[in-house]
Structure formats: C-alpha cells, structure tokens
Amino acid sequence: MSGLRALAASALLGLALWQGLVWVTGLPRFILPGPARVAETLWQSRALLAEHALVTMAEVLIGLGLGTVLGALSAIGLAASARARRLVGPLLVFSQAVPVFALAPLLTLWFGYGLGSKVAMALIIIFFPVTASFLDALMRPHRDWQGLARVMGGSPARILWHIRIPAALPGLATGLRLAAVYAPIGAVIGEWVGASRGLGYLMLLANGRAKTDLMFAALIVLAVFTVLLHAAVNRATRPLLARD
Amino acid sequence: MSGLRALAASALLGLALWQGLVWVTGLPRFILPGPARVAETLWQSRALLAEHALVTMAEVLIGLGLGTVLGALSAIGLAASARARRLVGPLLVFSQAVPVFALAPLLTLWFGYGLGSKVAMALIIIFFPVTASFLDALMRPHRDWQGLARVMGGSPARILWHIRIPAALPGLATGLRLAAVYAPIGAVIGEWVGASRGLGYLMLLANGRAKTDLMFAALIVLAVFTVLLHAAVNRATRPLLARD
Amino acid sequence: QDRLTLILDWFVNPDHGPIIVAQEQGYFADQGLAVEVVAPADPSDPPKMVAAGQAELAISYQPQLHLQVAEGLPLVRVGTLVATPLNCLLALEDGPIETIADLEGGTIGFSVAGVEQALLGTMLARHGLALEDVRLVNVNWSLSPSVMSGQVDAVLGAFRNFELNQMALEGVAGRCFYPEEEGVPAYDELIYVANPDRMDPDLLRRFLRATERATQYIVNHPEESWEIFAGSAPELDDALNEMAWADTLPRFALRPEALDEDRYARFEAFLAETGLVEGTRPVDALAVDLGAQ
Amino acid sequence: MSAAPALEVTGRAEIAGRTLFEDLSLQVPAGRWTCLLGPSGIGKSTLLRLLAGLAGPVTFTGRCGAADGTPLQGRVALMAQDDLLLPWLDVAGNATLGARLRGRRADPARLDHVLAQVGLADLATRRPAELSGGQRQRAALARTLMEDRAVVLLDEPFSALDARSRARMQELTADSLQGRTVLLVTHDPAEAARLGHRIVVMTERGLHDLAPPPGPVPRPAGDAATLRLQAELLEILRRDAPTARAAG
C-alpha cells in the first residue's frame, strides 16, 4: 500500500533528521538521546510501554469521540443562534486560555483520578478546534442557496440542517483532522492531572527521573500513534474535502 | 460599538456562571475562588499583573506573527508538492505529539531563558493549526478552475499563486482564528519551560505559594487578552470568510 | 476494613518507601485499612484535594504547609514521612561554583515556586550576597538537565537523594549545598497532611502505625525492602531508584506520629521574617501530634 | 395550491447607490404566463428576486408582491438563473429539496413523474457534477416543478437546452403550470412568442407591452402569427431604443 510506504519513507526521513541533529549538535543524551538508544529502550521496555499505551489509546479514542460530537454540536448550536454566538463564543475562547494546573483540581474533584478526568481533559482540548473550524464553515453565507431555501419555505432550523451543515462538512473535516492530532496530547495532559497509568504518566515519571531514553521511547509510541490516527482520520474525511 | 457590548454581555454571563458554580458546588476558594475575591486581588496586584502581562503579550504577538507566516508558508510548500506532503506531513503531525517537557531542555539550550524560547514555543503551537487548516483549503480540488488555468498555460506554481491560494484564504482565516486562541496559552507554556517573568511564570509562582486568588487573577488577565485577540483576528479575517 | 485515600506528592519514588512496603506487606490490611494510593503530577494539588475533602491524607512539604495554612487552607500536619530536608542547592562538582559566594551574577533554576526565594536568600546572605545578585529562573521540568548542560549555574529544589544520583548515572558529579547547613532552620521535607475539620484521628493513627512498622522493616531489611519496592511496579525497578533507595533509607522518620513542635515554630518564624507569610500562627494550627491527643 | 394571485411591482430600485429603475410599474395577470424580455443587466433577475422576497443588494421602495396585498411568502417558487443545485445531493435529492425544507416527505410517484418528464429518470442518482449543463438546468426545472406553487418565477429556465429539449420543456412547463401566475424571463423571442399571454420588454426607458397572438399557449412553434410576433420582438430587442407603446 502506497500510503504505508509513504509513512515509512517519512519515518526514515525523521530518523535521519534526528540522528543528524544528535551528531551535528552533539547534544548530551540526557537532553536528546539518539535513535539507536531509544530503539533499544523501546524494545527492552516494550511490555511496559504497551501496557501504558493501551491506557492512553483508550482515553484518546473516547475523548476523540466525545470531543467530536460535543464540538460539532456546539458549532451547530452557535451557528443556529447569533445571540448564542455573541454570548457563548467568547466564553469558549476564554475556556481555551485556562492552563491545566488551574483546571486540574476541579477535574479531579469532579471526575476523580480515573479515566474520567483524562477524557474530560482530552475533550476540552479536542472540542475547540472542531467547534471553531466547523463554525467558520457553517457561517459562510452561501447567499444564493439560502435565499432559494427561504423561498422554498425552509425554516432556519431546516436550512441549517439541509443546507448549511452539509455545505460546512469540509470545515468539520478540517476540525476532525486537527482533533486527531490534539487528542493524544490532550490525553497525555489529562494524565498529568493525576494518573498512575498511561503514556503521559510514564513520560513525566521518566522525565522526573532523568530516564530520557524511556521518555523518548514513550514519546515515540505516542507520536507514532498520533500519526497513524491522523492518517486514518485524514483518509476517512477525504471524501468530504474532495467535494468540489 | 455593538461588538464591545456583546463582549460585555458575554463577560457578565461568564461572571454569573462562575459565581453560580461557586455557590452551587460550594467549592472552597483554594480550588475556585469567587469572582469578587479575584477582582479584589486583580485590583490590588494590578501593577504586578500589568508588568508580567506586558511580557507575555509581547511573546504572544511575536509568536503569532512568526507562527502565522511560518504556518502559511509551510502550508503553501506542502500544497505545492505531493512529495513534500507525503514526506514532511507526518513529521509535522509527529511534532505536535511532543510534550513540552521533552522540548523544554532543547528550547532553553538553543534559545535561552529569554524571549526566544517562549516565542519558539508559541510558534510551535500556533503554526500547526494554521498549516493544517490552510493546507486543507489549498488541497480542495476546484477542478474546473484548475482545468481552465491549465488550458490558459498556467504553471503549477502560478496556478497555486493565482488560484489555489486566493481560493483557500477562508481556510487560512480559520487557521488564524485558531492561532489567536492558542498563541497566549502557547506563550504561557513557553514560560513554564523556563522563565522569570510573564503571566505563566506568575501563575506557577502563585500556584506554588497557594495563592489561588492571584493565580486566577493572572488567568483572567490572560483569558481576557485571549478573547480580545481572538475578537480582533476574527474581525480582521471576516472579509475572507464572508466571500460567497 | 476502612477505606482511606492517600494522595502522594508526586509519582511513586523511593521517598514513598514506607507506604509502598506497608501496602505490599499487608500492614495496612492488618490495621483494617484499605488504602488507595493516588499519584498526581503537580505537587501543589494534593493538599488542595485533602483540604477539599477529596482524600483523607496527602503527602506535602513542610515549607508548603506553612504557606498554605497562612493562605487559609484547612490543613494540618499529622505525621512525618521524611524528617530532614532533602532539598539542596545543586551545582556541578567540577564547575566554577565551589562556594555559594561564587554564584554572584549567576543564574539559579528552581522548580516548585514555593519557598525557594526564602531559602536562597538566607543561604546567599551567609556569603554576603543578596537575591538581587543572582538571576532566578523557573526551569520547571528540567532541574538536573539544566544544570548538567550548564544553562544554569545551580538549581534549588533538587533532592539530594535523587538528583545527585541521577547526575552520577549520567557521569556528571554534582555538588550539594545543604540549606540546613547554610542558616536555614531544619524542617521535615515530607509530611502527611489532613483536613483538621474532617479527619478521623483513629483512622490516621492506624495508618501511621502501619507505616511505622514498614519503616522499621525497611531499616532492618534494606535489601528485601528494596526488592519489595521494586517489585511493586515494573517502572520502579531501575538503577536510579536502587541508588536513591540507599540514600533515602536513613532519612525516613522512625516515629511518624511524633511532632517536634519547635521545628514548626522556628520555621514559621523564619518564613515570617523573610516576608513569605504575614504574622505567625501557633504550632497547633500547623501540626498535631496524634499520639499526644 | 391556493388560487393564483396577480402580481404587482411599482416603485424604484437602487443597487449600490445607482438607480436600477425608476417609476417602474409591472402588472402580472393572475393565472397566466407573462414573459419578460430585455437587455442584459437591465434588472430582470433583480425583479424576480424582489418578487420572491429576496432582498440581496437592492434597495426597493414601492409596492412589490401580490396585487391583492396578501403576502406572497409560501406561495411562490423561483427558478434562478444559476441552477443552484446542491452538489452533495443527487438529482432526486435536489428535486425534493423543497419538501424536505418544509419538513414533508416528497411524493415519490410525483418525483418519478417529474423526472421522467424532464428526461432525467435514468439520472436520478447522479450528482450535479456528473451532469451536462442542460441536464443540470433540467434538474433545476424539476425542482421548481416539484414545488407546486401558485406563483412561479422562472429566470431563463431553458437557456442551456437544445432546440428539441427546449420545445419539450416549454410544452411540459406550460402544461404543468396551467392556471398559475407565471413570470418568465427569457432572451429568446421565439420562446416569448410561444408562451406569453402577455409579453413585456424592459428597457432603460421603462416597460413596453406587446400584444401576443390570440390562442392558447404553448402556441405551435411554426405558427405564422407566432413567427410574426417573434420577428417583431426581435426587431424591438435589436433596436437601441424600443418604440413599442408604454406598458399598462
């Protein structure tokens, strides 16, 4: 499959750049270990990494699902009402400026230290690009279509449903692609809120203990997962964007 | 101006929600202080907040400018070459999965503890939504226009410049709006990488000293700045999106 | 069995030896306790969660406790985990910093933004320097890398049982300046805090008794206890933790319940002097001796 | 379907600060076909959009709507100059869009019938991008015919059709819209001569009425009276300043 071959080529390029960086800059391995060292750690710690990766992946997939649904719904709600847009829009933007450690106590208080608070965190991070990019597309005027639809007797709600939403699907696709990229890092940040499992936990732990090799091994797992997730979402949303 | 009035209404709604949350959930003030307390701290610490806010704003504006330019250029580069897209695209996604603390030593090593590392961090965070959303728009086929342009003797580069880029400006606008939201949090994260000034630094400090009021005051300043920045970018990019 | 939730100060590490050993050896169960151990990523969260009633116990730092109580958090120290400071001002062994006085004009990194300024001010003052003579940078996640790579001249907030070993493993020797040797009053690095309005002294006493028993076991059986600790989770079994284990062992409080009231009074006074807290609070607002009650 | 009303437009219109027409007075008789011709850019489409209740960039002052003053909303169908097909819907989906926008189910039998009439029965599942220009126009016509409204506004509905399809569509449309008030904008004098109960030419100087030949519409294409009218119309349209008598 050419898609996989392209990914492999890209991975090779990435490895070459990485190794090149290590050679050229002569960075100490506690700052940037070379690919070979990390590969070794990756192999040695494969059971550990796999265990934590599974936890994170579950968080990601749940967060992505919920975040997409919530993001799409809130975009539709905002598109439906100018008042909602004016009142709630700035609050959504506001919410994106709140750093993790201000949220962390609230999240753990409400959702505990289990899956809940991680999914919530991933959701908060995913939800916004989906909303913003879908909303932008929903707000494009399409005056001719909308005029025709009004002549046909369409109510604003039905015009939204039958015209604005389908016409805005490319924007939703862009949002989903962004969400696919942000979901894994969202789950990892969720794990910083308090966790005893997951790649984010493992990375922080490794970082705190200067096990840079392990941290980078976990990072590679996370990043590869992100790339694959993004490729999958990319492919799935391609029909929406190819529409002329 | 109705825009400002809408923002004020939204702020009132936000304050009401906040106060309501405090009342209903009875959250202790070291987890979520009420608006009145934060307002008081905001006023008392106005000089301190203003000093740190100025630092952060400078980082944000520089980061936003650079990130936008870089993001737009990389989208154009990727749009121009299918090979670049296949090779570099996954690496860009990959780069978004790298958590801050893995980057922190590298950033401070290369850019020091001054403005440089914060701008770099903001740039890394801003750049991706701009690239992704502009690229999606650039890749929409517009078969008829492109066909006509080829018949007219347009080279791929000129078709990109005269047709694909102008047609994709709404996507760039969406990317810019996202970037405006992410730039402040990007700068704050940059400050966590290593700083002695800025709102992010102040928040960490306040958090460490259990001064939740001050932390929330700094957060409010950051969030209000984010909302205003987003509103400004929103307004500036409106013509791009209103195009039918 | 009674349920009890304990929030650690950070991810599990050898500092938490008595807790892990007590859990693994069944000492908690012997006390009729089912203890849930939760690790947060941000050390400033656990006291808040306990104050908010989300957990019965949290591990925190004595200096942090003073600040938090001064800010009105309903918290009180109920036990001690590590009875000496672990914090140290860390520089490179073969670097230019041979005494604290050499830090003039240098850059000092720190991570937890709590009492660092007070500690540093005191340590510098002994060598004729003031805070204005150095540049303070919050380096957050990269304490030891920033000092190893020479981006900062020293870091404050490094733990002597960890960061030194960490650097040794990287082949870099570190030099520790100990706060308690440089004019800072001695304090308990790791303590157990509870919400005085909600706590059940009996429950906590049973908890502390179990950790006391675990501490005794650790002191008596350093090798076996390491095996137990390393076996509790695969990510804990590594060279750094093994080295740290040996260095941490002598620092565990042998009498977790016991309270040295004077320590708390002295440190409160110290913080008031440096201006980090306003006024002073009596010791019984800060710490209780469950055994004495 | 409610009884077809007469339409009336009296007033002046401005676009972007320029006067489009002044003192215009158009009467569209109830239940009949009125054909509107005129030079490109004179404001025919704008007039149709005004009657359909679409504001757009135009500022209109005066009366515009049903002659009896009742609102037109919900009684009017518009086939615009652009086909305005939704690219994500197939022909059948586009043709039944109106029903869905009103929250009803379209009658499938009627859909089949209309699609067969416009010659798109085999193409019901094709997307607009997979159609030829004339096929797209016929899909838009099918959508308009599905609307079943008392007032029908058609903006050059047959312009992309070959002679044969055009004649057929004219007959079909005349037949389907029997008894409705139809305002048809066209550039084809033959079309106007065939279909108009009333023929109005719009010029810079105002509206000009032409008497069509007697007899029911659609008139046979080769009919002598029709050909004469067609030639007369062509003559007027080709002249710079029409001299036909002012519209009533």
Add this chain to the structure above:
Amino acid sequence: MSAAPALEVTGRAEIAGRTLFEDLSLQVPAGRWTCLLGPSGIGKSTLLRLLAGLAGPVTFTGRCGAADGTPLQGRVALMAQDDLLLPWLDVAGNATLGARLRGRRADPARLDHVLAQVGLADLATRRPAELSGGQRQRAALARTLMEDRAVVLLDEPFSALDARSRARMQELTADSLQGRTVLLVTHDPAEAARLGHRIVVMTERGLHDLAPPPGPVPRPAGDAATLRLQAELLEILRRDAPTARAAG
C-alpha cells in the same frame, strides 16, 4: 499567434463505464468556424474539454488534437459552459487572468478595448457577484478573447445574452477570431447558421454535416439563405432521428 491548425477527434469515449460515443470522427477545418449542435447530454462539452486537454471523468481512446499531430497545448483557449469567473477578482482581473497565469503583464490598452467591446468598460472593477448573468458571461467572453490563441473552443458562449447583445457579441467574436480555428457549441440554430463555415450536428447516431450558405461569416441575421438553413437545422434538431448525411 501561431498559424491556426485543423483539429481532429477520432475515437471512442467512455464516462463512468458508459459509452459516450463510438467511432466518432470530427474534423474541424483550420482557420474557420465550426458550429457543433446536438441534444443535451450528448457529449459536446466533453468533446471540447478533450480538445482542450482536460481529462475529467472521461476515458478516450483515439486521436484527439491538431490534425497535423503537433500538440495543442499553449495554442488553445476554452470558454466553458460555466463562466468560471474567480469570485475574488474583478472583471478586469478575471479578463487578464491568463496573462498572469503565464507570468506576463496583460496589455492594458487591449484590456480596455476588449472590455469596451463586450460592453463591460464601466464594470471593470465589479466582482462577479455584482454582475447580472449576461454580464458574467460577457466577462468570461472577454477573458477568452484576451487569450489570443490559434484555436478557440467556445461552449455556448452567448446563451445568457439578449438578442441584441447576442448579435453584437457574435459579430465581435467573429471579427476578433478571424483566421483562428473556432469550434463553437451552440443550441441556437440561428447562431450556427450565422456563424458556421461548417455546421455539425452530433446525435446518438454520430455526426451529421450541414452545408451552410455561401458567403463570409457572420452572415446577416435576416438573410434568406441563413433563415432557410436555420429552419432546416431546427427541423433536424427537433426530429428524434436526424437524417442528414453523415459527417465527413
């Protein structure tokens, strides 16, 4: 401008698995106007797109291009059935798009001239959304005329124009494109009769040639021979199965 070549299309075409035409053989003489008529959906636009070198969804096997075998690329201009104006450019910008796409500056005098000819001189700074349908079509025509190519493919270029503008545009275009190889798709028999050196009707059965009246193009609109041809064409186009002699 290079010398105008003759064009040739011989072969078969498929779209989405269905045969569009089989054994088609079209010769377009060099330097002359060939008018192509035929029912909607028969494949006229597809043929033009093939000649322009645009693949699209069609699979073509055979010869298609200049009759002398030299590639057509860079020598052909296409005015598609849709106007394909870029919404963010004004009329002048759209008309000079080709030059910019080739990295040249458009000649401003020529632009003024062409815009004046198509009657858009006053609207040079208007965006497409601010134009009427006929004005948009003339803007697209202006863009095509600005191209100055040896081969010009016109897909119903005058369909949205009123009779007067249409006649003017026909004359203007005939004049401007003197000596080029022009292939014009039209549904208007009068247009074909006026403009064609050669008239080809495309049907399901293949191509059918009609002999146009002698004399230079554009022929006068009212000319008897032209009218006769027009009537004959109309007759053929209206019949289900054309019986004209097969194309050469």
